[in-house]
Amino acid sequence: MSTLKHKGKGPQALTANTLRDGLNVWLTPEFEWSMNYAEALITEDTALIDKMNTCGERDEVNNLVVGVYFIDVEPDTGLPARYREKFRVKGPTYDTATLVPLEIQKV
Amino acid sequence: MYRYDEFDAEMVSSRVDQFRSQVNRRLSGELTEAEFRPLRLMNGLYLQLHAYMLRVAVPYGTLNSTQMRKLADLADKYDKGYGHITTRQNVQFNWPQLTDVPDMLEELASVEMHAIQTSGNCIRNVTSDPYAGAIADEIEDPRPTCEILRQWSTLHPEFTFLPRKFKIAVIATEKDRALVRAHDIGIEIIKNAEGETGYRIIVGGGLGRTPIIGQVLREFLPRIELLPYLEATLRVYNRYGRRDNKYKARIKILVQETGIETFREQVEAEYSELVPLDIAVSPEEVSRITDYFAPPAFKKLEACEIKTKDSALARWMKHNVLPHKVDGYAIVNISLKPIERAPGDVTSEQMRVVADLAEKYSFSELRTTHQQNLVLPHVEISELENVYKALQAAKMGDANIGLISDIICCPGMDFCALATARSIPVSQAIAERFQDLEHQSVIGDMQIKISGCINACGHHHVGHIGILGLEKAGVEFYQVKIGGDPSENTALGQVTGPGFSQEELIDGIERMVDHYIEIREAKERFIDTVRRVGVEPFKEVLYV
Numbered sequence: 001m002s003t004l005k006h007k008g009k010g011p012q013a014l015t016a017n018t019l020r021d022g023l024n025v026w027l028t029p030e031f032e033w034s035m036n037y038a039e040a041l042i043t044e045d046t047a048l049i050d051k052m053n054t055c056g057e058r059d060e061v062n063n064l065v066v067g068v069y070f071i072d073v074e075p076d077t078g079l080p081a082r083y084r085e086k087f088r089v090k091g092p093t094y095d096t097a098t099l100v101p102l103e104i105q106k107v
Numbered sequence: 108m109y110r111y112d113e114f115d116a117e118m119v120s121s122r123v124d125q126f127r128s129q130v131n132r133r134l135s136g137e138l139t140e141a142e143f144r145p146l147r148l149m150n151g152l153y154l155q156l157h158a159y160m161l162r163v164a165v166p167y168g169t170l171n172s173t174q175m176r177k178l179a180d181l182a183d184k185y186d187k188g189y190g191h192i193t194t195r196q197n198v199q200f201n202w203p204q205l206t207d208v209p210d211m212l213e214e215l216a217s218v219e220m221h222a223i224q225t226s227g228n229c230i231r232n233v234t235s236d237p238y239a240g241a242i243a244d245e246i247e248d249p250r251p252t253c254e255i256l257r258q259w260s261t262l263h264p265e266f267t268f269l270p271r272k273f274k275i276a277v278i279a280t281e282k283d284r285a286l287v288r289a290h291d292i293g294i295e296i297i298k299n300a301e302g303e304t305g306y307r308i309i310v311g312g313g314l315g316r317t318p319i320i321g322q323v324l325r326e327f328l329p330r331i332e333l334l335p336y337l338e339a340t341l342r343v344y345n346r347y348g349r350r351d352n353k354y355k356a357r358i359k360i361l362v363q364e365t366g367i368e369t370f371r372e373q374v375e376a377e378y379s380e381l382v383p384l385d386i387a388v389s390p391e392e393v394s395r396i397t398d399y400f401a402p403p404a405f406k407k408l409e410a411c412e413i414k415t416k417d418s419a420l421a422r423w424m425k426h427n428v429l430p431h432k433v434d435g436y437a438i439v440n441i442s443l444k445p446i447e448r449a450p451g452d453v454t455s456e457q458m459r460v461v462a463d464l465a466e467k468y469s470f471s472e473l474r475t476t477h478q479q480n481l482v483l484p485h486v487e488i489s490e491l492e493n494v495y496k497a498l499q500a501a502k503m504g505d506a507n508i509g510l511i512s513d514i515i516c517c518p519g520m521d522f523c524a525l526a527t528a529r530s531i532p533v534s535q536a537i538a539e540r541f542q543d544l545e546h547q548s549v550i551g552d553m554q555i556k557i558s559g560c561i562n563a564c565g566h567h568h569v570g571h572i573g574i575l576g577l578e579k580a581g582v583e584f585y586q587v588k589i590g591g592d593p594s595e596n597t598a599l600g601q602v603t604g605p606g607f608s609q610e611e612l613i614d615g616i617e618r619m620v621d622h623y624i625e626i627r628e629a630k631e632r633f634i635d636t637v638r639r640v641g642v643e644p645f646k647e648v649l650y651v
Binding site: 013017019020021022024062063066067070083084086088091093094095096097099100105 | 154535
């Protein structure tokens, strides 16, 4: 859980991958996991961040998510500060799946 | 091609059961993620930027139609309807769910495939010449040697936890289509002065953050000594390779720090302690395995050429079709580099088309290439037009093999958890800028290679033009190398200087290409001109 401890500056969000399907998720204000970043809890409140931390640890132990960590969020835009995290939010800019009819895609 | 015996089948099948149990125990919480991670990696399952990724082994790049159809089925049933050919001839699926992976592995086992040793600090999938068994100038088909290495290295008890991953490539021609000098061990099948067939062993090559060209460890190794000698080499690496720093753990660093002479002495000393015949493969066993790779039942055909007025077909035959060792046959390269797509990606529909073509025209055989394309190795020349039309209809008829748009490109930031910048859009932008096929023909042989981080999965160090994607303060920029060469004249490119935005990069590449066309002599390729005039004139036009 070493990556989980809050070390960032400014507003934070908590992200992870679901254990079963591996997809990216963010912790919501209801302390549930959403695949929609727009629903992410973003806060600078240290008490709330501690609670998010506890929630992340709990859900890892409960085998709901893996690879939990905090990300820095830009105060102005509400988007992740790090370039890599912006991609986790937006998904691939090119995916060959767009060439495949949706009805034959499992995912 | 090789067919599993009862031991292979039992091993792969039991491995599926084992992994299914491991997944169930992970889901129930009996295994923590820390305990499970090395187990899933041993079965080729990574967790990437957006999802899990499953890497399926394609031993030495050889597949049959049934296996290709199975990959297509897996793509539809468990993924998003496509797969990706890697620079080590494997196939990756970008979106599998953990809960489905045991079923995927079971389906793969049904067609004699698996994902074992496609990750982890072990001996990885052995790669080879995609034209093996079809090209005229090979000393012998290298695949029996690859298969012997596969059997030796699979679940080898001593070499399952090496200091770092270990990659081996084998070729049997003077022309290198497998990048052997950029592998931990490269093996060239050669003949000595007495006409005996044996091996030249090259060690300590690699790309990544410390690119090094491999050096000759043994100039000629008799055939019978192959496994004992490799066993000794791996033992020396296992003993002295650094485990304190993963960035210095590859054998290339050990060889560089030790010096090739001392390293050779260490290997020979270890070798002298072995009882070689305990490990050596008997000639009878070599013969048994070689029989699996016996040539298909070629017809007796006259040597012939196709004369066509169809300029598109003529261009395709010029760039994508190569002479075969048997009269009347040809080797067909299938480009997976259309302008608007991600290099190496192939949809399930296309996989089925290729499987059908292989079945109808190539004895059900096909190959994956480290250049991220596919090959039909044995096509009758009289059927080339039919093959071309079918490929064209499936959007795989691009006549650009070896040209500027035949780019090696890693998945980059679009998929990879380690990447620092995107590489797919850069590849697409270059292909779009040079989309005129006539102009591509005029430019001629050109190897552009793009990596989205310093780990160099896109082989940028050996690109005639190599591109490395980096990021600073939220902005992607691209560093350029010039003068690399992935062929038998392996060379590492030189960094030109500060990086560019994507737009500046494409303009700069165009200026370098224009400059090359302006100053080239006779039939010089881009790389020949760079060697003749040096990197400096190209830097000048790049940074104009």
